Amino acid sequence: MVNVIDYHPGTSLLHRLNPVAKLALATGTIVAIFLGDTYAVLVGMIALTLALAASAGVLPQMLRLLRLLLPIALLMLVIQVLLVHAGTPVLGPVTDEGLITGGKACLRLLGVALPLVLILMVTKLNDLANACVEHLHIPYRYAFTFTTALRFVPVFSQEMDAIMEAQTARGVEYDSKNPITRLRLMLPLCIPLLISSVGKADATALAAEQRGFYLRARGSSFKRYPFAARDIAAIAVAVALIAAGILF
Amino acid sequence: MTAPDEESRPPIIELDAVNFSYAADAAPALDAVSLRIAAGEFLGVIGPSGAGKTTLACAMSGAIPHHFRGALYGSVTVDGMDTCEVSLTDISRVVGSVLQDIDTQMVASVVEDEMLFGLENFGVPHDQIDGRLVEALETVGIADLRDREIATLSGGQKQKVAIAAILALKPRVLVMDEPTAALDPESSRLVFETLRAVNETAGVTVVVIEQKVALLSRYCSRIAVMGEGRIQIEGTPHEVFARATDLRRLGVDSPRTVRISNSLVKRGLSPAGTDPSLDVAEAEGLIRSLVPAGAADEMPASDPAPSPHVPAARAHAVGAEPVVELTGVGFSYGPGAAAVRDLDVTVYPGELVGIVGQNGAGKTTLTKLLCGLLRPSEGAVRIAGMDTADLPTSKIAAHVATLFQNPDRQICKDTVLDEVAFGLELTGTDAATARERARAVVERFGLPLDESPFVLSRGQRQMVALASVVVMEPEVVLLDEPTSGLDYRECMTVMETVREMAERGSAVIMVCHDMEVVSDFAERIVVMADGRILARGDAAAIFADEGLMHAASVEAPQVVRLAHRLAESVSPAFSIGVTEVADIVRITEELIHRG
Numbered sequence: 001m002v003n004v005i006d007y008h009p010g011t012s013l014l015h016r017l018n019p020v021a022k023l024a025l026a027t028g029t030i031v032a033i034f035l036g037d038t039y040a041v042l043v044g045m046i047a048l049t050l051a052l053a054a055s056a057g058v059l060p061q062m063l064r065l066l067r068l069l070l071p072i073a074l075l076m077l078v079i080q081v082l083l084v085h086a087g088t089p090v091l092g093p094v095t096d097e098g099l100i101t102g103g104k105a106c107l108r109l110l111g112v113a114l115p116l117v118l119i120l121m122v123t124k125l126n127d128l129a130n131a132c133v134e135h136l137h138i139p140y141r142y143a144f145t146f147t148t149a150l151r152f153v154p155v156f157s158q159e160m161d162a163i164m165e166a167q168t169a170r171g172v173e174y175d176s177k178n179p180i181t182r183l184r185l186m187l188p189l190c191i192p193l194l195i196s197s198v199g200k201a202d203a204t205a206l207a208a209e210q211r212g213f214y215l216r217a218r219g220s221s222f223k224r225y226p227f228a229a230r231d232i233a234a235i236a237v238a239v240a241l242i243a244a245g246i247l248f
Numbered sequence: 249m250t251a252p253d254e255e256s257r258p259p260i261i262e263l264d265a266v267n268f269s270y271a272a273d274a275a276p277a278l279d280a281v282s283l284r285i286a287a288g289e290f291l292g293v294i295g296p297s298g299a300g301k302t303t304l305a306c307a308m309s310g311a312i313p314h315h316f317r318g319a320l321y322g323s324v325t326v327d328g329m330d331t332c333e334v335s336l337t338d339i340s341r342v343v344g345s346v347l348q349d350i351d352t353q354m355v356a357s358v359v360e361d362e363m364l365f366g367l368e369n370f371g372v373p374h375d376q377i378d379g380r381l382v383e384a385l386e387t388v389g390i391a392d393l394r395d396r397e398i399a400t401l402s403g404g405q406k407q408k409v410a411i412a413a414i415l416a417l418k419p420r421v422l423v424m425d426e427p428t429a430a431l432d433p434e435s436s437r438l439v440f441e442t443l444r445a446v447n448e449t450a451g452v453t454v455v456v457i458e459q460k461v462a463l464l465s466r467y468c469s470r471i472a473v474m475g476e477g478r479i480q481i482e483g484t485p486h487e488v489f490a491r492a493t494d495l496r497r498l499g500v501d502s503p504r505t506v507r508i509s510n511s512l513v514k515r516g517l518s519p520a521g522t523d524p525s526l527d528v529a530e531a532e533g534l535i536r537s538l539v540p541a542g543a544a545d546e547m548p549a550s551d552p553a554p555s556p557h558v559p560a561a562r563a564h565a566v567g568a569e570p571v572v573e574l575t576g577v578g579f580s581y582g583p584g585a586a587a588v589r590d591l592d593v594t595v596y597p598g599e600l601v602g603i604v605g606q607n608g609a610g611k612t613t614l615t616k617l618l619c620g621l622l623r624p625s626e627g628a629v630r631i632a633g634m635d636t637a638d639l640p641t642s643k644i645a646a647h648v649a650t651l652f653q654n655p656d657r658q659i660c661k662d663t664v665l666d667e668v669a670f671g672l673e674l675t676g677t678d679a680a681t682a683r684e685r686a687r688a689v690v691e692r693f694g695l696p697l698d699e700s701p702f703v704l705s706r707g708q709r710q711m712v713a714l715a716s717v718v719v720m721e722p723e724v725v726l727l728d729e730p731t732s733g734l735d736y737r738e739c740m741t742v743m744e745t746v747r748e749m750a751e752r753g754s755a756v757i758m759v760c761h762d763m764e765v766v767s768d769f770a771e772r773i774v775v776m777a778d779g780r781i782l783a784r785g786d787a788a789a790i791f792a793d794e795g796l797m798h799a800a801s802v803e804a805p806q807v808v809r810l811a812h813r814l815a816e817s818v819s820p821a822f823s824i825g826v827t828e829v830a831d832i833v834r835i836t837e838e839l840i841h842r843g
Contacts, residue, residue: 163660171643171645175640200351211417213369216369220369222377
């Protein structure tokens with residue numbers, strides 16, 4: 001899961017787009033997914049996302065993520081099917097309407113997650129933060145909080161792995177086949193992880209302040225993120241996607 | 249750079265009778281500390297755990313009083329500003345600091361962005377930014393890392409990026425808190441080389457907190473020794489290490505060469521007031537000047553008896569079954585990734601084996617293969633007669649106990665007693681027996697039974713982790729960097745405990761970067777490089793093999809290197825069986841008396 005959202009360097013068109021334009025593209029896709037009510041739109045948006053991922057050379061990573069999300073999406077389908085009783089029964093409590101709404105909920109989940117992750121795969125976090133501050137006038141401290149939170153995900157996950165290894169070596173049965181047993185054993189570890197997380201977050205705040213965090217203004221960034229023709233085009237595509245979502 | 253010269257220059261940082269406690273009812277972390285740091289100095293701060301070193305660094309960098317709350321008395325002046333009256337940001341323009349945990353220091357994912365962060369924030373004109381960035385990277389010697397992802401860098405490289413990012417801001421002082429704690433000896437030396445370059449070419453005053461005495465003595469122009477919140481000793485490295493007895497009382501180690509020269513003075517072989525020898529070259533010079541020319545030419549009349557201090561071989565050799573057996577073991581993290589190959593290791597009960605080699609040589613992989621966290625893809629690992637391929641890790645735990653580098657990853661219970669008993673309960677001992685055995689061990693270590701381990705100091709937490717290993721009475725003990733982050737006294741407690749376990753029949757396997765510790769405690773050594781075993785054998789013989797040490801990028805202990813040089817330049821007598829300080833002193837004494 002961790003290396004899934006890592007940045008993958010490249011020079012594809014998607015890589016070179018302005019981070020804000022990429023964000024617009026992702027937002028367009030997501031809005032279209034929520035507004036659209038036909039399978040054609042939902043599948044089309046996911047296909048578009050995967051096609052973009054392929055153009056940026058990160059398709060294998062995307063498919064790996066898809067594999068991780070699939071169980072959650074299927075769980076969503078099952079819940080929907082069990083909850084919705086309207087429509088014609090197909091088999092037992094399962095109705096055709098349940099299957100249809102469930103299927104859509106399942107596709108929506110994938111359709112929302114994938115574009116966001118794709119953006120993170122092809123954009124450096126600092127560029128994303130700086131461009132948002134420059135063009136969207138988001139206060140830097142919010143952008144910093146967001147990027148730091150994302151940056152900490154792999155740090156914490158490594159810490160968790162190290163804790164689990166240490167506990168396994170002591171004889172805690174994380175290698176047990178029973179997932180409930182594993183979960184029950186993992187809960188106590190939240191405490192050491194929380195303690196080390198709070199310590200790390202505090203140290204990060206101190207280090208940032210000691211490097212002039214509070215002096216930073218909108219014009220501070222050395223790198224500029226001007227809009228090029230391709231960025232305008234990307235934003236136009238995003239608007240078109242939303243329109244497609246409304247129409248279909 | 250001489251001492252009187254420094255006196256005359258105005259101090260860049262001045263602490264005047266500073267008292268600080270983190271809470272009103274807590275003992276003071278700093279107790280009447282007065283310290284002047286002259287511009288251009290390279291000051292080292294050393295002291296046992298809990299002496300107030302990190303607090304001192306925080307007071308200098310402005311983190312106290314601006315980030316950490318507490319009761320502060322006295323005054324801290326940075327470049328003429330009272331740190332209580334200006335903001336942390338203003339102090340940071342003068343004092344750049346690098347924290348202990350380097351991962352929390354980083355704000356970006358790419359080196360260039362990390363460098364830009366401070367430059368942008370402090371409003372450096374954009375036409376100067378690139379020049380400043382390149383200059384800082386070049387001073388630190390990492391111009392080639394500019395576009396690298398920080399996550400792909402080694403610990404030593406990350407440390408240099410952190411230094412460069414601060415250096416680009418052109419601070420007048422650089423404060424570093426244990427920059428080499430997580431590094432191997434070679435990377436540690438390179439970080440200190442970098443600090444020296446920063447100090448000499450960029451003219452930045454450097455204050456560094458450090459536990460590695462040999463490095464401090466070689467690079468610093470002045471050393472301050474802290475103990476119980478006070479500055480106990482202060483002076484040039486020669487002045488400070490001349491007081492080895494006081495240092496030892498405070499719980500601070502001295503380089504082995506210092507022990508040799510001090511010991512020569514104590515025995516009247518060298519005149520009182522002789523400067524302590526800070527490194528191998530100085531010690532060689534001293535002994536060469538003491539031994540008369542005539543004595544040096546002849547071999548000693550009788551072969552010197554082996555030193556009585558050398559760890560005696562234990563009674564394992566005769567007929568004992570090996571408790572650890574690796575045959576042709578290979579493991580790979582994936583195609584193109586790091587791997588180990590052809591590992592053959594046999595360890596008998598009661599043996600203490602050291603595994604040495606550079607970072608990335610495969611030492612950690614080897615320990616993980618031993619405790620079952622990894623399974624070999626080739627060959628077999630047998631522990632106490634059982635093949636680990638058939639056993640779940642949690643079953644191996646009953647036979648192999650591991651002491652990890654970071655105790656916080658191991659500790660998960662609410663009280664010390666529960667924590668120590670936990671391992672026994674996990675491996676099937678009933679609760680009452682487990683607690684009874686745990687209680688005995690906890691009491692032997694003098695730890696508080698019902699305290700929460702999380703409120704203890706770092707050193708004490710390591711003792712809790714050690715107690716959890718001891719209580720298991722395991723057949724095999726694995727130690728992964730057992731001494732890192734510990735002060736001298738804690739380090740000795742850990743190692744003496746481990747030695748006792750070996751004497752009671754446990755096989756001890758330790759991965760350790762500190763060659764002095766390895767040579768003091770290990771009888772046998774396995775040398776690793778690039779995932780293979782380069783050599784194995786008797787500790788003294790392995791360390792004496794210069795070509796081998798070079799091939800593995802391992803620096804032999806000071807005593808061994810000194811003996812080697814003395815054998816060439818003074819007398820061949822030094823070439824036989826020299827493993828510790830006392831051997832060098834004894835041979836020198838014999839040569840002097842004969843001459």
